[in-house]
Amino acid sequence: MTLTEMREILKARDLLLTKSLGQNFLHDGNQLRRIVAAAELSPTDSVLEIGPGLGPLTELLLASGTRVLAIEKDGRLATFLRERLGSQPNFTLLHDDALAYLQRRAGDLQSPLEAPAPEAGDFKSPAPADWKLVANLPYSVASPILVELALNPRGPERMVVTLQLEVARRIAAAPDTDDYGLLTLLLGLRYQCSGLFKIPASCFFPAPDVESACITLTRREPPLLDERQAKVFVRVVKRAFSQRRKMMFKLLKVDWPEDKLHDAFTELRISPLERAEKVSLEVFTDFCRLLPT
Numbered sequence: 001m002t003l004t005e006m007r008e009i010l011k012a013r014d015l016l017l018t019k020s021l022g023q024n025f026l027h028d029g030n031q032l033r034r035i036v037a038a039a040e041l042s043p044t045d046s047v048l049e050i051g052p053g054l055g056p057l058t059e060l061l062l063a064s065g066t067r068v069l070a071i072e073k074d075g076r077l078a079t080f081l082r083e084r085l086g087s088q089p090n091f092t093l094l095h096d097d098a099l100a101y102l103q104r105r106a107g108d109l110q111s112p113l114e115a116p117a118p119e120a121g122d123f124k125s126p127a128p129a130d131w132k133l134v135a136n137l138p139y140s141v142a143s144p145i146l147v148e149l150a151l152n153p154r155g156p157e158r159m160v161v162t163l164q165l166e167v168a169r170r171i172a173a174a175p176d177t178d179d180y181g182l183l184t185l186l187l188g189l190r191y192q193c194s195g196l197f198k199i200p201a202s203c204f205f206p207a208p209d210v211e212s213a214c215i216t217l218t219r220r221e222p223p224l225l226d227e228r229q230a231k232v233f234v235r236v237v238k239r240a241f242s243q244r245r246k247m248m249f250k251l252l253k254v255d256w257p258e259d260k261l262h263d264a265f266t267e268l269r270i271s272p273l274e275r276a277e278k279v280s281l282e283v284f285t286d287f288c289r290l291l292p293t
């Protein structure tokens, strides 16, 4: 879909774009193809796309032969997409808030494409065991959506998402940097960053006033922690980063007995004066294996 075509559709349908829904549409064919290539799709894949907009990415995903479930919050765009792509057998569209949908489906996320909401008809995934997220995300809800998916033990095997460059940098950050923090660790527990490329603002219509990047996150196999330990990990990192400038030991004392913390700190040779921002993912996971659940 070219920029000219996008403009014509918007004009013909009298569609005014909504800034709060992050409606910056990607019209650059090269960037769209790069995103799809990063997803490494095969025809047996099932893909969730959040925020299809006018569908430029959706069309490429469908062209690769995959099944696509797209969730669009804007009813005007959902109506347009249904008219344009609704006849394609591999395509299912939900008019919904994607974050609310994922939270509702958290318990059976194994394949969000397998048992969709009633309006999606009889869509069935051919590969219920695994699926991918490929999306040009609405920037205002990108982090909560990614955290929701990353904390779910049945999250996608791969996530290829376009978001604000600043958020992509926080996800891929190394310890002891300004970008390193809660988002890095909540996503890093189950996913590793396997690629990142910037997308110039001129590739979007209208051009966003922030920088953008596409990041690829690949699920860690096997997982670093079992499900019980992973729950401890989430509690630990949330508490440890609740006050960034404070010492981690002092913060964790709110939730865990001092003697257990002391033993774990000693075994892992973490100074009791250390702040969470200096502690790596590996040390956090080792630490959680030692703590009582």
Ligand code: SAM
Residues within 6 Å of the ligand: 021, 022, 023, 024, 025, 026, 027, 050, 051, 052, 053, 054, 055, 056, 057, 071, 072, 073, 074, 077, 096, 097, 098, 099, 135, 136, 137, 138, 139, 141
């Ligand atoms: N994928 C399209 C593209 O690349 O041109 C559009 C991407 S645009 C950055 C984000 C899209 O997400 C918009 O279509 C917007 O209406 C939709 N959106 C915003 N918030 C949403 C939400 N909570 N759930 C689902 N879709 C949402």
